[in-house]
Amino acid sequence: MRRRGTADPCGAVAPQPSRTGRAVRADRIGWSELGPTFEWVATRFTECASLEYELLAAGASGDLAYLVAIERITATVNGTPTSYALRATTIFRREDGVWKAVHRHGDPYRQDDAKPHAQD
Template sequence: MPAPAEEFLADMLPRQTAAERAVHHGDAGPRTALWSKADPVTLFGAWLPIRTGWADVGDAFRRVAAQFSDSREYRFEVIAAGASGDLAYTVGFEHNTVSVNGRPTTYTLRVTHVYRREDGEWRIVHRHGDRPPDEPAPEDSLHSR
């Protein structure tokens, strides 16, 4: 992996992993802190309609986090990553064991993130998550909320 990608991952991945663990414990604050507030920002959530613009995306994070609790495991398995100039990306799998609306569940999402460097700091500007084709749907998915 080229040096820019290694530097990007060393900086961003620990912060992003900590933020995702917080979301799965019901706290959207650390995730929202990692995201750009400067449009364009987009969210193609696994259980939500497409969101565009910070106000819509930030609201979605708060609503989703409120449905998560009792996270027992969160792991981000990076499959590919790159960084060049002020743009970067990650592609991977998020493995979760968590309660959704009080019901324990385990699931995996395929996720893609796009990052933009703003004032010297990496910010997430896009997330796309969905279930792998062979992953069963959680019994109590977030889209119904």
């Protein structure tokens, strides 16, 4: 179970991360900009009941790696049990032998988004 208000409990985020997405509403770089946003988001979420990844793509080269996935989450958000899905891309960098997230983008995922578009 995740504790309320813990933005990086495992130390898995690099010193100068960046993030974009709906919750942030603007690009942010570094802990001075991201820290308050992560702390705010962390206060809204408790009791993560499940987190599943549908891996779409992944790769690594040298000290850089990426992960593209659909994240399906069931958690309590603002006191209300909620299930939702995000289309997420995370970029990692290896620092002193440890993979750390350096960038993340996530936006809401709807099954309709996955349907192929008609060819012109």
